[in-house]
Amino acid sequence: MSHRLIACEHCDYLHVEEDIPAGSVAYCVRCGSPLYSAAQARFDKPLALAITAFLLFLIANSYPVLTFAMEGRVESNTLGSGVVTFWREGFPFLAIMVAVTSMLAPMGLILAHIYVLLPITLNKQVPGMQQVWRILAMIRPWSMLDVFLIGLLVALTKLTDFAEVIAGPAFFAICCLIPTVLLMNVTLDPRYVWRRLAPTTLRYPTSDDIAEADHQKEPLLTCHTCAMVVLGNGRQDVRCPRCGDMVHLRKPRSLSRAWALLLAAVILYVPANVFPIMTVTYLGRGEADTILSGVSALINAGEWPIAIVVFAASILVPIVKIVLLGWVYLATALGLSGPLRERTLIYRVTELVGRWSMVDVFMVSILAALVKLGNIATVQPGFGAVAFCGVVILTMLSAMAFDPRLIWDRAGMQSGRVPVLGGTKSKQDRVEKQGVPS
Template sequence: MSASAALGRAEDAVSWRTPARLCECGSCGRFQVIPALEAGDSAVCSRCGSVLRKAMRDPLGRALALNLAALSILGVACLMSLMTVSTAGMTRQASLFTGPVDMGRSGLWELTVIVLFTTVVAPTLKLAANCYVLIGLRLARPPRHIRRVYAFVEHLRPWSMVEVFLLGVAVAYTKLVDLVHIELGMALYALALLMLTMIAAEAVLDRQAVWDEMERRGVPRQPIDHAATALARREDGAASCHTCGLVSLPHHHDDHCPRCGSTLHARKPSAVPRAWALLVAAAILYIPANYFPVLAFYQLGSGQPSTILGGVVELMEAELYPLAALVFLASVAVPLMKVVGMAVLLLSTQFGWRGRLRDRTRLYFAINAIGRWSMIDIFMVTILVALVRFGAIVSIEPGYGGIAFCAVVILTMLAAEGFDPRLMWDAAGANPADPAQGRP
């Protein structure tokens, strides 16, 4: 083996070893140095215990293969049917697009936009952008704009809800199985495989490795001096990028991250008042969301509307207790707990509470993680409306309560996404530094 070949192989082996970097914990705001990590190693915050970095083996190659596979599976799911139902000699098929289209025909175009975006548009954009970036990093000269594409992926991630949609389909199936004859379509199996593939793709992808590779390949427009940044202190104005996590000095780079180009802020701007505004709006809409029906069921010319709680009661009457408990938790309890939990976090920040900071930080990340699962009822209604339209014999129509409930879910998600948990630690005096930094 030639010396140059041996050197190239050695460089490839080292490339999957993460470099030592100064970072700021996104949970508590402590600056600390993450040492060089081998594949499989993890670094956790010395104060709050949050995971700062987990190094993966071949973090780009495996992620590219899985994202390409997921994108192909999503194409199959979009082209095939989810379910076919029949009754009294009549048949209807539903695809990923049928339910949202029927929602629009019923006058609920807002739900059409939300359902299509979360089940088709967001997953497609996320997978396609990931593939574009990972393929771009394999080119001899990666295009510079891939850093903006990947920054877009970071913001899009919470709005891809394939797994939540599948659970909504499962709830719809239990409601239909005694009403009509059902045949499962290929798209349903494709969506199940897509969910597993996307989970695997997320598990093997090291996001920081993508940013590090961009930096190594010269994608940023200017070189990044990590040695100088490592000597910087909070008092010097050092801040971490909310998108890529790079710690830098904003005044050295025109207040923009030198790696991804995002605007730099010590903390998310106006996080507390914006979260309060979104939370109050969600609390107000929670009342009509549970008072007005989300759907109306008609059979042989008679029927009655059904609220979210009414759907839970129907599942219990059918003795589907685990599913009833799941729907109750996701659609009734979780939105209420998110509103109450976020209110506690905001009050603790404004009043500078010092106790149980780690517990409150865990509460925040739990709220941020479970909020999207409340969309189960919206997806269930979408499937039911698409499948059960047999005129006077039996039909299901969407209700305006669904719009209010969907707004509650989105507003609480935005409130959680917009809040900065580091503000709780700042308010408690755990991050003494520049007085202009981190105060709500």
Template sequence: MSKTRFYETVTACDECDHLHVIPPLKSGERFKCGRCQHVVLSVHEHVEGRILGTVFSALLMLSLALVFPFLGFSSRGVERSSTLLGSVDVLIGQDYLILGSIVCLALFIFPAIYLFSLLVLFWSFKHPDISLNARRHLTRWVVAIQPWLMVDVFLVGALVALVKMRSLADIELGLSFWAFCGYVVLLIRTVTLVDRRWLWNKMSGAAPNHVIEDKQHPDELKTAKLHSLIGCHFCGAVSPNSHSHCSRCGHSIHSRRPHSLTASIAFLIAAVIMFVPANVFPIMQTTFLGGSEPSTIMGGVFLLWSLGSYPVALVIFLASVVIPLTKILSLSWLCWQCYYPTEHDILKKVWLYRVTEVIGRWSMIDVFVVALLAGVVQMGNLISILPGQAVLSFAAVVILTMLSAVMFDPRLLWDKEDEIMQASKGDDK
């Protein structure tokens, strides 16, 4: 019989603020919100050992990916190979400091902080003399960095870059490439195993209990706000609304994210402004046999299509054109719904928000393609690739839309839905 692995009392759903009394959960069980179907908590089987195994393996694969050559290519008898760190060094050496920093953060720094934080955190579970404050900081790093891990996006970008390079030179995949593939798989697996509520529960124990029974309406769904409680977005604990910081993790708490719509709209406006130069100016400059040719995002799509690389052209078109536009329009419509709600099903609005939040980072594919090509393909007038003016503008579009989604508080949609329901009940009376 499976051992109970999670003890918690009351928690609030991150997306709709609905309060739940979580029953004791066993390994392999999940708990979903009864109101919006958001997965509140997942408890995986043998989770401690599996996380430690994937973390150690991911760090080993990362070490191998940094040591050996990543790609080798030859053109007209001239050969060249490059490592991942060497590619970043080339970008920085050519004064593309921001682009090199973005690649370095996404591939090495953020994942390394994430993995080492987990290692130290699990080690501290066996050594209770480690200060609680230090463990809190480590857990916050794990929670905060997780949405910005983009190694899987870079791998897809590398595959697209290989297709583009095949038309210019002969390509050879180095040992680092295969190690990097393993690193990506293991890091993704680690992320899927780490549940932040389980992690905080493991570190600090169960959250403080609260009685949420409504004797007048025992079957009616209630939110934390209506019970004068606040659900912590970092650890899932529930605190009285008189508190400004979570009693378990110490993070600042708010019933609704302050200035959520204002910040989300501001980031969206900035993204729209940056979207114009991102598509007007060249994103890449290719030199081949002394001739130089600039390429815009759509120009790259048309080139891949003309070369017969239809799947890759479609991927670039979706990631670089369709997804950013869709995300901007979707978030704009969701912000509008918080002011002037329509009769659309609330669950469809929430589903749109979830999809928008998940797909946004995949627009970084084109940025990583340009960064990898510029870091590897450097052979003077014979063949070389340089980033264009649009690459930083496009990276800004992706980051700004991601920040807009982060700042948007989906609980505001449910607040409007509750207002509409209350108004309709009043009209019926």
């Protein structure tokens, strides 16, 4: 009897994949990370959502997002205006990062879904489907339209005090686009796509192979891209037979790369807070705004909800993320045992929330593109925004470089093969069945 195997990507614990009730999620029994959800093996619904998202994205790029009227002058911005403004004002790094996160990555994400799901739905083959689906996994973390929307709301709050601001068709298109993309991700399980894209001759490892590998003390590898469990046959890195990506036992030089990127982020954190992220000129008077002064200005204006959001995203999240990641890396390097489950949870949460710090960068890109009325009112980006964007990107790259399975390895926990081989635990024990957390 062969079982389909799934290894937890956070602790490498091996599970037997089972059918779970609709709307539920299977969690790793060891570290508690989600393994897979009970999405159906259907591709028509996510395809319809991807096409809807594509049309909404076209609207979002063709019409003004905000229109700003002051002293009889009117300025509009589109999704790409911030990119152009950053580039013209001499901030190419910010221009590229805003272009990637608010335009190129979301567009790539939507197009990749259509490119792969349309032929699958029609039972056809087109060249490069595997490569496209592999690239999708890489660009997914950089698609930040949801964060961009929060940046828009912050910019809107800052502007309404001294000018008339009207939301354009693109604003509403972005508001509809975000739940559409979210729904597309929820209704589609990438596991089923990988199974459809796999070569027809592909043989999945069975529990017998696993028993043999365990007996020979052979490492079992897990593909980081398609999550297939691969037999290493004595090697610590092989090419995945399903998606073609390189599979490593652990990410190469993971801890040293993660440390280096985190230290670079710590160094950049100082100029990010000292230098202004933008300079606002209003009726001839210029005033520099740092991250901190931006929050206190919102508090003084009585905009508490937005002030709390900006404080959390721009001040709390970066500091907490740097401290917690540093602690996880240190505990891993020292091989500390203790609350490994909680340590894995901390890593997962920091990996998820880090992107929300881009709110301030998006806000500056929107304000700088909109407010260009010479001496009456102008917003110019500052070097603080470059450093701050660097901090966000570096902490994200650091978390990606770190291999959370090291948390368990270094603490001497390598007994992930037991449930499959021993068969002593009940089915309920192998894959916990729980409802989707609300």
